[in-house]
Amino acid sequence: MPAARSAAPREMSYLRILAQGLVPATTAPDVVEAVRRQLAVQGQQPSAVPHALILRADGATGSAVDAAFASGHLVRSWPMRGTIHITTAADHHWLREALMHRSDAWTRQTEARLGIDDAVLGRAADAALGLIGREGPVARARLIRAWQDAGLLDSDPAASGSWRRRHLLVRLQREGLLVQGPRRGNEHLIMDARDLPGADTGPGGSGGAAHGAAGHRAALAEIARRYATSHGPVSAADLARWTTLPQAEAARALEDAVEITNAAAYPVDPATARVPLVRARAEGGLRGSVRLLEAGAGVTPGRDVLYLRADLPELLEANRRAVARTLFLPSFDELHVGYKDRLCLTDAAGERLICPASNGMFRPLLVDRGRVVAVRPVGEGLLWADGARRSARLEAAVDRAVRRVERRLSH
Incomplete structure (x- = not known):
């Protein structure tokens, strides 16, 4: 079956590579702008963050990534989902407020189990902010x-383990009191988040971004705009997974x-990735081609409707090579x-190669012609995907891509 895989159209993958800012035509001028365009960048593994950002700037x-954190322009926190992300300082508070209601039930259940109440949270906040102030x-x-x-952490020995410590760290960041900033080695230092631009400076304005506030819908529209612009083509299901919003809300x-x-x-x-969005459908599934839908065609949002920046097909024609x-x-x-x-990027076997234990720990990957061809575990050699057509060209391209990234990371 490898021949069938390699022969499949790759238009969807190519369009996403373009939208992600991974080619010169769409890269950002600096790492802060790269993050702003993405809105939020996965930041679970600190050592992987500079790698992700330099590719898009x-x-x-x-050193430019370190400088962006040191200057306070980039921060690391839990603004959405149960996963840590990198955002600009300007986007942190409004994004956090717009989506934090999605984890309220989990927060209540966890705090009941760990014996954490408002009094404990208040004392933890006072201790943290006092320490940082000094x-x-x-x-x-x-x-x-x-x-x-x-x-x-000592009042209840059964609850003072890593889960209690982690919950206090996450909760105070979700509440907008703490955030992670400057890098020291492979760690981001914890700092006071109260001086970052407030949620009222975001798309919801004085109406706020929180669920139930007057500006909440505007905040969700801006989340959707930047996600579709920087990740498209995407579906409502993609956005729902990225944010944990219900799929109907994501579609709206x-x-x-x-x-x-x-709008006129x-x-x-x-130049700043502010472009109209359009709807499309994938013909032949995610490994087929993308057909733009006419504006005003009475499209009903659904599982098969995709969203992308309007200029993406034209950009693809000009940047196919x-x-x-190899990335x-x-x-x-x-x-x-x-x-x-x-x-469109990989198959089930490729997913197992990237995350072999299904435990949330991912390996760095090599992409060639829009498909995953290998992974490169830290400290190990390359592991090739089953469907990769190894050749002198591919092996040389992979080697160049790795050395190019390593050089930029070292400066």
């Missing part, structure tokens, strides 16, 4: 010692984003984890 290096951004271990000194947000970006007053600026080149991507890269369905 013109000429960026590892010492500046602190390492996680230093903050945990402060909580131990305050008796927050995408439709709102289409309406907003096609919308400030179109391709660039999107087909060395980090663990947890958005091109892989940013979708519910990624059949």
Whole structure:
């Protein structure tokens, strides 16, 4: 069957590579702008973050990523989903407020199990903010010692393990009190989040972004706009998985984003990825071709409707060689984890190669001509995908891609 896989059309994968800013035509001018365009970038593995960002910023290096965190322009936290992400400081609070209601039930259940109440949270916040006020951004271990000194982790030995510590860290970041900023080695220091731009500076304006607030729908539309612009073609199911929104809400947000970006007053600026969105359908599934749908065609949002930036097909025609080149991507890269369905990128065997234990630990991957061809576990050699057609060209291209990334990360 490998021949059938390699012969399949790759248009969907190529379009996503373009949207992701992984080719010169769509890369951002710097790493902060790269993150702004994506809105949120998977940040579970700190060492993978610089790798992901330099690929999406013109000429960026590892030191540029460190500088963006050190200057406070980028932060790391839990603004959405149960997974840690990188955002710009400007986007952190409104995005967090727009989506935090999706984990309220989990929060209540966890705190009941761990014996954490409002009084404990208040003491933990006071201890953390007092420590940071005296010492500046602190390492996680230093903050945990402060909580131990305050008796927050010793009062109930059965609940004072890693889960209790982790919950306090996550909860205070979800509440907008703490955030992770400057990098020290393979760790982001914890700092006060209260000075970051407030949620009222986001798309919901003074109406706020929280669920039930007047600006909530506008906030969801902006989330959908940036997700579709930087990840498209995407479906409502993709956005629902990315944000944990119900699929019906995700579909409405995408439709709102289409309406907003096609309005006469919308400030179109391709240089900053502010472009109209359009609807499309995949013919032949995610490994087939993409057919744009006419505006006003009475499309009913559903599982088979895709959303993407309007100029993407034209960009693909002009950049086919660039999107087909070999890419060395980090663990947890958005091109892989940013979708519910990624059949255009790899198959079930490829997914097992990327995440062999199904435990959420991913390997760095090599993509060639829109498909995963190998993974490169840290400290190990390449492991080739079953369907990869190994050749002198491919092996040389993989080697160049790896060395190119390693050089940029080292500077």
